[in-house]
Amino acid sequence: MVGFSKHLGIFRRHAITFLMGFASGLPLLLTGSVLQAWMTDAGISLENVGLLALIGLPYTLKFAWAPLLDRFSLPFLGRRRGWLFLTQAALVGMLVMLALSNPAVTPLLVGLIALAVSFLSATQDIVIDAYRREHLPDNELGLGSGFYVYGYRIGMLLASGGGLMLADVIGFTSTYLLMAGCLAVAMLVTLWAPEPEAAAPLERRHLHQIFIDPLVNFMARPKAWALLLLILLYKLGDSVAGNLTTPFYKSIGFSNAEIGATVKIFGLWPLLGGIFIGGLLIMRWGIYRSLVVFGVLQMLSTAGFIVLNHQGHDIAWLAGVVSFENLAAGMGTAAFAAFMASLTDKRFTAGQYALLSSIMGLPRVVIAAPSGYLAQAAGWDGFFLVCTLVALPGLWLLIMIKDSVPRT
Structure with missing residues (x-):
């Protein structure tokens, strides 16, 4: 019975790691290759499509606000899950706004909304990385990193490969709404996951x-x-x-x-x-x-x-x-x-x-x-x-x- 409980605990930890990896990978290419394809189909020039790379700037600057997520806690769900739930809720909202925009009419607005999606996605990555490090025992970090990467890649696959194929059938607006729905479901994982113990009293x-x-x-x-x-x-x-x-x-x-x-x-x-x-x-x-x-x-x-x-x-x-x-x-x-x-x-x-x-x-x-x-x-x-x-x-x-x- 003890052995079963131990294996069940291991399974739960890595299932959470995999699903959080999925949530982390899902938004990345929605402001990358999928948005590039949408902009290209909307008649945006190649030079401006190339400039879309700047939308990913928050991923390169996340070190600037990452320590704040260590320092401060929200009054619900704990330090890690509280920030993760709030970030994911805002991310779903921004994806819905992006879906309802039109790059052919308001390309600048689409770019600004995509930048907000990128910022929230980078923040989600910060919290999930910290959660994974604190949640997994040292001897499971290697295995957990593998599950995280596979979940991340499957999230990217759904958003990019699935997104591009769906766009030819139902259009980009419906595709982005569907991806927002998938991320909303992933928020249930945040509620299911236990709050890890902090390594030090950062406050x-x-x-x-x-x-x-x-x-x-x-x-x-x-x-x-x-x-x-x-x-x-x-x-x-x-x-x-x-x-x-x-x-x-x-x-x-x-x-x-x-x-x-x-x-x-x-x-x-x-x-x-x-x-x-x-x-x-x-x-x-x-x-x-x-x-x-x-x-x-x-x-x-x-x-x-x-x-x-x-x-x-x-x-x-x-x-x-x-x-x-x-x-x-x-x-x-x-x-x-x-x-x-x-x-x-x-x-x-x-x-x-x-x-x-x-x-x-x-x-x-x-x-x-x-x-x-x-x-x-x-x-x-x-x-x-x-x-x-x-x-x-x-x-x-x-x-x-x-x-x-x-x-x-």
Whole structure:
């Protein structure tokens, strides 16, 4: 009986982790590739579609308000669940407002609402990351991270692949309303989940300590600035290229349904396989060697888009290029997540992880914002060639700071 209760507790913890991962991944591409497709269909220029990357800016700045979610509690549901429930309720409301907007008539308003969705989604990520770290025992963090990633990817799949396919059938307005409904259901998980015990009485800390201590602790380590630069550069080429893949697919003749079925749904399995294979290889090779090998594979997979551009509208080539790119991305993501986790101090997990993940997101948001202008000026071949080559500085830096990267 005791063994059954123990297994039931483990199952509940990881079911909650999986479902929270789903809620975390659902809104991401609703302001990314799905919104890009909606804007493109509405006749918005490629340059302005590229600027939509700025909507993801809150993901890169979430470290700025993450400590406040540690410091203050709401008068209901506890520190973690209270903030999570409030954030999800506001997120559902913003998605409904986005659904009822028209990008062809008021593109600026759509962009502002999408920015609000992005801010709330980033806040949800902060709370869920902190909840996962506090809720799971140390010996279940690895397994829990796997469940979280799979839930996250399924949420992204539903929003992106399912969203694009649904948009061709019921339109973007109904699609966004449906996604808002899915997130509203996910709020029940927040009510079902137990409130974790806080690691420390944060209310007793001074406000400046909440903000400064995690940063001071990280910067005290050797070559801290080089490690931060590596986090910025490692996935630079992959992130910039990914910002315009949807307009690229549409420019060579693929429909929303073809993109949703091939890129989002079929492409999910190589991605999940890459995460799994990457995890196994990290156990065998360690973090450093994995980062090097997977970084090279990511660079080569970006060059595959040049090949696809010359093949044109060919589903088989699309599936092949996407499979290679997602397999490499999954392996790189597994290694990079392990790398960032290894750099955090358990006393400052929420603040430091928010900082590192914000820096990691900069290429996808700020640096990728003018990508539409680059693609317009250089053409698709030139654009993806530049994205391939900009992966080299990150690999070079990785070799230069070899001794500062954790091995296990």
